[in-house]
Amino acid sequence: MIPKELTYRDRLKPWCIIRQLSNCQQLTVARFTRRPDAEAYLNALRRLMPAVPHTIVFVNALCVNELSVPIQTQLSIDS
Structure with missing residues (x-):
């Protein structure tokens, strides 16, 4: 679930490593605060768990607010 707002602590560390789960x-x-730190951690994860997909993303407070809108209100279904 995507949070509605990032906390101050989360805004200090915008670089995230996410794991893709099987159910979307x-x-x-x-x-992490810096991208090189996130890349180094991602390389370690890939060595330890090569079969598990991980991705680096930059989380911006504006993006989180846009993504937190429910899908039903974003789609207009014309009958």
Whole structure:
């Protein structure tokens, strides 16, 4: 579930490593202040768990607010 607003602590660490789960969900594994730190951690994860997909994302407070809108209100279904 995507939070409606990022906390101050989360805004200090915008670089996230997420794990793609099988049911189209995401799990935040770790958060970082700098991208090189996130890349180094991602490389370690790939060495330890090569079969598990992980991705680095930059989470912006504006993006989270846009993504938190329910899908039903974003789609207009014309009958």
